Amino acid sequence: MAVTIKQIAELAGVAPTTVSLVLRDSPKVGRATKDRVLRIVEDMDYYPNHSGKMLKQGRTDAVAIVSSLFQNIFKMEFVNGVERAVHGGPFQLRHYYAEAGSEPAKCKEILYGKMADAVLAMSMLAPPDFLAKIKASRKPLVLVEDVVEGFPGVRFDNYAASYEAVRYLAGKGRRRIAISLAMKAYMGHCFVDERLRGYIAASRDLGLEYSEIIELPAYDLGAGRIMVERILDKSEPPDALFCASGDLTAASFLKQARVQGLRVPDDIAVMGFDDSIIAQTTTLGLTTVRQPSTEMGKAALDLALRLIDGEAEAFSMIVTFPPEIIVRESA
Amino acid sequence: MAVTIKQIAELAGVAPTTVSLVLRDSPKVGRATKDRVLRIVEDMDYYPNHSGKMLKQGRTDAVAIVSSLFQNIFKMEFVNGVERAVHGGPFQLRHYYAEAGSEPAKCKEILYGKMADAVLAMSMLAPPDFLAKIKASRKPLVLVEDVVEGFPGVRFDNYAASYEAVRYLAGKGRRRIAISLAMKAYMGHCFVDERLRGYIAASRDLGLEYSEIIELPAYDLGAGRIMVERILDKSEPPDALFCASGDLTAASFLKQARVQGLRVPDDIAVMGFDDSIIAQTTTLGLTTVRQPSTEMGKAALDLALRLIDGEAEAFSMIVTFPPEIIVRESA
DNA sequence: TTGTAGGCGTTATCAA
DNA sequence: TTGATAACGCCTACAA
Numbered sequence: 001m002a003v004t005i006k007q008i009a010e011l012a013g014v015a016p017t018t019v020s021l022v023l024r025d026s027p028k029v030g031r032a033t034k035d036r037v038l039r040i041v042e043d044m045d046y047y048p049n050h051s052g053k054m055l056k057q058g059r060t061d062a063v064a065i066v067s068s069l070f071q072n073i074f075k076m077e078f079v080n081g082v083e084r085a086v087h088g089g090p091f092q093l094r095h096y097y098a099e100a101g102s103e104p105a106k107c108k109e110i111l112y113g114k115m116a117d118a119v120l121a122m123s124m125l126a127p128p129d130f131l132a133k134i135k136a137s138r139k140p141l142v143l144v145e146d147v148v149e150g151f152p153g154v155r156f157d158n159y160a161a162s163y164e165a166v167r168y169l170a171g172k173g174r175r176r177i178a179i180s181l182a183m184k185a186y187m188g189h190c191f192v193d194e195r196l197r198g199y200i201a202a203s204r205d206l207g208l209e210y211s212e213i214i215e216l217p218a219y220d221l222g223a224g225r226i227m228v229e230r231i232l233d234k235s236e237p238p239d240a241l242f243c244a245s246g247d248l249t250a251a252s253f254l255k256q257a258r259v260q261g262l263r264v265p266d267d268i269a270v271m272g273f274d275d276s277i278i279a280q281t282t283t284l285g286l287t288t289v290r291q292p293s294t295e296m297g298k299a300a301l302d303l304a305l306r307l308i309d310g311e312a313e314a315f316s317m318i319v320t321f322p323p324e325i326i327v328r329e330s331a
Numbered sequence: 332m333a334v335t336i337k338q339i340a341e342l343a344g345v346a347p348t349t350v351s352l353v354l355r356d357s358p359k360v361g362r363a364t365k366d367r368v369l370r371i372v373e374d375m376d377y378y379p380n381h382s383g384k385m386l387k388q389g390r391t392d393a394v395a396i397v398s399s400l401f402q403n404i405f406k407m408e409f410v411n412g413v414e415r416a417v418h419g420g421p422f423q424l425r426h427y428y429a430e431a432g433s434e435p436a437k438c439k440e441i442l443y444g445k446m447a448d449a450v451l452a453m454s455m456l457a458p459p460d461f462l463a464k465i466k467a468s469r470k471p472l473v474l475v476e477d478v479v480e481g482f483p484g485v486r487f488d489n490y491a492a493s494y495e496a497v498r499y500l501a502g503k504g505r506r507r508i509a510i511s512l513a514m515k516a517y518m519g520h521c522f523v524d525e526r527l528r529g530y531i532a533a534s535r536d537l538g539l540e541y542s543e544i545i546e547l548p549a550y551d552l553g554a555g556r557i558m559v560e561r562i563l564d565k566s567e568p569p570d571a572l573f574c575a576s577g578d579l580t581a582a583s584f585l586k587q588a589r590v591q592g593l594r595v596p597d598d599i600a601v602m603g604f605d606d607s608i609i610a611q612t613t614t615l616g617l618t619t620v621r622q623p624s625t626e627m628g629k630a631a632l633d634l635a636l637r638l639i640d641g642e643a644e645a646f647s648m649i650v651t652f653p654p655e656i657i658v659r660e661s662a
Numbered sequence: 663t664t665g666t667a668g669g670c671g672t673t674a675t676c677a678a
Numbered sequence: 679t680t681g682a683t684a685a686c687g688c689c690t691a692c693a694a
């Protein structure tokens with residue numbers, strides 16, 4: 001059995017209350033007593049039981065991240081941002097996994113069961129009645145990526161990102177721009193739709209008549225081969241490829257393009273999406289659209305803390321991050 | 332205030348005990364009562380308070396990862412392995428950060444304060460007296476990477492990895508092999524020493540007289556430039572570079588080599604370390620030593636669970652993972 | 663099949 | 679400056 005505050009109190013010849021006060025460095029307790037208690041605490045390796053504390057105080061000093069398991073660089077970097085922001089503060093980070101579709105149930109369990117003081121829900125498709133309940137109870141829930149008007153959230157402007165990417169490529173004289181996406185794999189998630197809409201809108205606004213949408217089964221290293229083959233198959237191949245499917249797929253394309261003799265950027269310009277570390281490790285620097293994942297993680301935590309504090313405005317605040325084109329060599 | 336088991340009991344006209352039993356699906360309670368209680372639980376959005384439960388049960392159903400903040404692909408992939416292993420089980424993962432040097436204090440706080448049932452400590456330099464205490468109290472602590480004989484741990488055979496890498500390069504006819512490392516940055520951590528010793532031993536055993544150790548300030552993208560310049564400066568440059576400093580630095584080298592006209596692998600063969608995703612996204616496939624980080628994460632969790640279960644052998648078990656050479660194009 | 667009572671370890675309140 | 683007492687919400691005997 002672990003050491004309790006009672007045992008410390010007994011050994012020090014004081015009451016548990018006193019020990020508690022000493023540990024919180026209260027000025028109301030005398031020097032001598034304090035020193036004596038602290039020595040015993042040290043000697044006995046006493047640390048307050050966290051559950052007892054939480055139960056009494058009604059808080060957990062923890063923030064939870066809920067997400068389904070799909071592996072994804074954005075998620076890693078986002079989490080990293082949250083971690084950095086949490087670091088040094090009084091909060092602790094907890095990770096909870098939920099099968100795709102079961103995220104709302106998991107959020108409820110955490111918030112209602114006081115497993116954490118706030119939840120950051122990543123890419124969660126949230127039913128309206130669920131959100132209404134959360135909102136009514138003023139539970140601190142931050143939506144990340146798939147936000148909903150009227151609820152606290154953090155998002156990236158995927159539409160603008162796509163639009164700007166196409167505009168950049170067109171500005172470089174490219175007229176036949178293809179886009180790659182994994183629509184089926186991420187059905188329902190706003191970022192897919194938004195990126196596609198941005199592409200379509202920009203093409204229209206810029207008077208580009210060419211359109212080629214390459215559907216990928218996943219955002220992985222198999223993408224390069226699929227894209228190259230699709231492109232070589234066309235009688236009128238694109239002169240630019242916008243990998244809205246991410247830097248990883250763009251890197252995969254660069255690699256496969258070299259194998260099959262497609263020259264980048266001469267034959268075809270390539271743009272990625274995310275500006276993850278991958279974009280900097282390809283031998284030909286990858287021009288890409290930066291999504292500030294780390295900053296978004298910080299913002300999400302910040303918003304969560306404001307919800308915990310009960311700041312009224314925060315309960316319907318959506319923080320949107322704009323895109324930035326990072327020019328390297330591939331386009 | 333959140334809903335409690337008492338309120339549910341009152342609404343259902345039963346005792347709290349009954350509600351508790353219903354929630355744990357006990358066969359000792361009648362169908363009718365069960366249904367009635369469950370409906371009210373649902374209606375009221377009742378979820379048991381986690382702190383209360385933990386306090387009573389004396390466990391947390393959580394495993395903690397303690398690490399200092401240094402960003403590192405091995406760590407990410409390791410954590411990913413733990414996450415996968417945790418997924419589906421009854422345990423939850425918690426992340427705790429500790430300034431380099433303060434990890435032991437953090438571990439104590441977590442284990443003695445019952446903030447988690449077990450701790451995985453990454454790259455922690457643990458003082459002997461700290462370990463002795465932990466061992467005596469049979470607290471479930473798993474050392475990752477920097478393991479100590481007699482204590483539960485998970486490690487990669489860095490010595491063998493380095494040795495095999497050099498042997499591979501020598502087998503390819505390379506005689507002047509350089510190694511890159513960030514010794515000062517990771518002073519005291521075993522992996523640096525082991526990798527260096529493996530390099531030295533293999534060179535000696537294979538009769539290679541050439542030796543060149545490139546010290547890097549960090550494992551980042553600035554490494555390429557430093558390495559290329561160092562190499563071009565030599566009157567007798569190496570014909571192989573073993574980036575024991577990781578794939579990221581190797582990728583950085585490939586990129587810089589292209590800029591400065593060094594041909595890989597003709598002028599110089601390049602090997603990385605880790606086999607992270609980076610090794611697959613460089614345009615010229617990176618030959619590297621695979622460190623099975625994800626599997627190591629799984630193993631660490633597995634070991635932690637065995638410690639929690641009190642398996643005697645586990646308390647002095649060190650799981651070692653062997654290296655594997657992954658041949659691609661750069662060497 | 664259901665209810666009562668006590669305690670897990672802590673802190674807050676109030677009294678001394 | 680310190681101590682006694684009562685919760686926090688749950689679960690586990692044991693009793694009915």
